[in-house]
Amino acid sequence: MEENKNICYPYAHSRLDSSLEYLATSLKMDCIDKDINIDERVFKMLAERIDKLRMVAVEESYEHSV
Secondary structure (H helix, E strand, C coil): CCCCCCCCHHHHHHHHHHHHHHHHHHHHHHHHHCCCCCCHHHHHHHHHHHHHHHHHHHHHHHHCCC
């Protein structure tokens, strides 16, 4: 029997948001662990882009709120 499932958007957004944060942090730590020298500005740029994506996601979510 197939269930009718609905997406819980707040949960999905939260998981994706935390996953982006984890991705950025783990990338930085992996580079340090493997002695890969990357300018700190690159990680700052990544954090800024993640913040911009967050803002867009929040703004667009208002269009879909019930």
